[in-house]
Amino acid sequence: MYGKDAPLRFLGLCLGSALWSFATQVIRWMLRLGILLPKELGVRVLSVGNLQAGGAGKTPLVIQIAKEAVEKGLKVCILSRGYKGLWEKSGGVLLPGGAADPKECGDEPALLHEQVPAALIGVGADRVSSYDHVVREHGRPDLVILDDGFQHWRIHKDVEVVALTSSTPREVLFRDSKTALKFASLVVWTKGTHCPTPAPDVEIRLTLKRPADGKQRIWLVTGVGDALSVKHSATEAGYQVNRHLIFDDHAAYTLQDLEGFLAGSAKEKALLATTGKDWVKWKSLGFSSADLIVLEPEVTFIKGRERWNRVLWGS
Structure with missing residues (x-):
């Protein structure tokens, strides 16, 4: 690797x-x-x-x-x-x-x-x-x-x-x-x-809610400490990860970055997905989209x- x-x-x-x-x-x-x-x-x-x-x-x-x-x-x-x-x-x-x-x-x-x-x-x-x-x-x-x-x-x-x-x-x-x-x-x-x-x-597991419409295709964007576990959880929940863009933990984004992610995912007929930790930064930039999924895990005992x-x- x-x-x-x-x-x-x-x-x-x-x-x-x-x-x-x-x-x-x-x-x-x-x-x-x-x-x-x-x-x-x-x-x-x-x-x-x-x-x-x-x-x-x-x-x-x-x-x-x-x-x-x-x-x-x-x-x-x-x-x-x-x-x-x-x-x-x-x-x-x-x-x-x-x-x-x-x-x-x-x-x-x-x-x-x-x-x-x-x-x-x-x-x-x-x-x-x-x-x-x-x-x-x-x-x-x-x-x-x-x-x-x-x-x-x-x-x-x-x-x-x-x-x-x-x-x-x-x-x-x-x-x-x-x-x-x-x-x-x-x-x-x-x-x-x-x-x-x-x-x-x-023993717990951090689980994601399953997509409402079966196997949803997504572009996954992560700026967290363990990006691969987010992808694994998304796959386990039933999402099809077409592309995974990995950034450093606590990554900073620009509105231009986000618009580029959205355009790229749209070309592949996929929804844009990110973590809650990333989303709070995206939201503060004024970014919003109906084609966005926020993947925030729940604790399952x-x-x-x-x-x-x-x-x-x-x-």
């Missing part, structure tokens, strides 16, 4: 994963020795994270947990970095009923806002500052969900949910070793064909639903 560059890529992944995992382990040692002291927020904090650097299905888990919390009548605050948005450095808050500009808040917070509109979303690399901003302006929440929080140490966490795939450090970049899973409250297997070790507590409920909600 990677031709002559395969050995170098393999070596780079192994070395990069080992160094990043070691750095994370050092931070955990410092926490246990009391050298680093995380802040207690005074409310229940539920962290959702992963071992690998992107593509583990973390964001759908955040959405699922936030929706369940809102259904239980809880006031929910999600803390998200807002990668590549202006608020990553300056900070900001997305309010229920308000607008979300991905250029300001980043694509992932914009997606969270669209999927869980009742949640407060504090955005910024400084999660403590984001939380203080939320409390100061909008009151104390009942529950904080720390997005991408497994390696985050500045905030004390009550529950650690970790998304795990079948991938290994030889295939994708890891920022934590599997030995770190002993610190997890709940390990959730999200993707892959072979069960990872150690055995996960929960295969096993471990009872454990999930017990750890997260005590039921």
